[in-house]
Every structure is written in structure tokens, then in C-alpha cells.
Amino acid sequence: MSAADEILDIVDENDRVIGQAPRGRVYGEGLRHRCVFVRARDAEGRVFVHRRTPTKLVFPSLYDMFVGGVVGAGESYDDAALREAEEELGVSGLPRPEFLFKFLYDAGPGGSWWSAVYEVRCELPVHPQVEEVAWHRFLPEEEIAQRLSEWEWVPDGLAAHERLRAHRATG
Template sequence: MNKEFFDGQDELLILVDENDKEIGTQDKLSVHLDGVLHRAFSVFIFNSQNELLLQQRSSIKYHSPGLWTNTCCSHPRPGESTLSACNRRLNEEMGMKADLIFSFSFLYKFEFPNGLTEHEYDHVYFGTSDLEPQINRDEVNDWKYISIGNLEKEISINPELYTPWLKICMPYLK
């Protein structure tokens, strides 16, 4: 992995235990190289037709480049509430605002081919909007609204085109 292309490598992430209790902070690159459990969030925006807004991750992302995923996801900063972080990243990545409601949390670990590991305690928020995203091209290649039924079909045909955490969340989207 080329560290020059690792975005936000000096950003501090919140380390947590398996109960989401904060136990410290560590820089983003080290966290993902060592597979340390940290706090994260995923935002799912639905339109009035109950279609999910997906983003295609930028092709320059340090992991999962070009894969389709939920509306946005990231990490809260130390001292920042998870909901505030969700709103910040929804605006930064998709140029959108929405009322977000906490839905559920899950813990997962996934090792990527480039040697990085996501080990996250992920907080999931749902929201609704009929706005057209104004995407940040440094973060997002493309976007689309899709029904859950069509998304399930697409994932079953081409699972390699979707992020692991989106596939974990699919049973909760029905």
C-alpha cells in the first residue's frame, strides 16, 4: 500500500472496546494497518419511493476503491458525537442534509487485499431525502437511488462490486 495515497492518515480515530466504550485514540493509518477496533458510522438515505441512495466510492480511496456502498460512512472525531459526525460527512461527501435517526450498531472485522483491516463498531443511521446529491469527487465517483429488491439482485449477481459493510447491513434494510 502506498502511504502517500492514504487519505487523512494523521486523523485520530476513537478506539473502543467491544461494548463501544472509548479506550483511547490512534492515527487512522496505524488503526487500519493493525486492525484495531474503532468507532465508525454508516448513513443510509432513502427517498420517498423507499429507494436507497448508494455511492460509488472514489477510485482513489485507500480501501474499497470504486465499490458501491451506502450513502456515506466514516469515523467520528475525538470529542465529536456520532450524529454530528454523520451530518458532517453526509454534507462533505454527498452535499446533502437530512434528519438522521439511529437504527442499530454492529461490530465487524474485514481484511482487505492491500494489507489494511477494518475492525469497526459501526453505528447505523437512517434518513430520508429526495434531494439530488452534489457529490465531492475526491470521495465519490457516482451515485444512484435503488430499490432494496434490485440491490439484493445486483449483490447476488456481482457481490465483488459492493462493500463488505453494506452486505452486512442488507438484512436490516427490509
């Protein structure tokens, strides 16, 4: 089964499941679905940052400070967060990512998905998927802040980053 054939839950503005469709149709028709964003930190607290491959369906060749992806039909956010983090980092045996918050990402018609944000400590050597990750490094927060204006970042990851900063400021 190709990624485009993967079945996803379609959700409404309140994150209630209203149907299911293959990923290719979800993306092609801009149907609202579910995604997870996992901030992975190493033993020194640095954040895993990567550049997506040019073959990615969504946001090819852009930088991201989260690993993650779509939540499969019937899959929980928590299970998707662990699965996606292990897949993208190329590890197994990660601790379960800690749920932080959820928000509705909305970039206008056809660009809306429920987004659950997590954090996980990854002290294992990473071996990112070559199909997903063109470049990677663990970077300190200060360097990420500097690179925000220099690199082209995935817009949903930037939205998650801004909300995470606000979440930490109030929490």
C-alpha cells in the same frame, strides 16, 4: 490536515474509548474504532447507491448502499452521521439521521469497528464528493436486491445491509 492525520478514538470490544490515534495508524495497525453507516433515501423512497473512487483507502472501487465514514475523536455517532451524510451527498440542511442500531463489524484481526446504522430522507439535489464517489444513483430496493450478486460491494456495508434487513423483520 490530511485524512490520514485525522484523530480517531480507539475503542474496546464494548465500544469504550481506550485511546486515540491518527487514522493512518488506525488503518495500518487495524485498531478498533467507530464508523457510521447512513442509508439515504430520496422522496420516492429509493436508496442512494454509489461506487467508491479507486483512491479510497478502504474498499476502493467497490459499490456501497450507505454513505458514512469514521467517527472523529470525541465526536458522537449522531454528529458523525449527519456530518458524513452531508459531506458524501454534497448537501447541507439534511434532517438529523435516525439511529437504528449499532453492531460490531468483525472481519478478523485488524478488521473490526463499531458500526452505528442510520437512515435519512434526502429530498435535496445531491452533489457527491468527486474524491469519494465515482458513480451514484438512487435505486429502488428491488434493483439493489438484484445487484447484490452482480456487483462487488463493500463487505461492511453488506454486513450492515443484512443486519438492517433482520432489524426490520423483527421490528
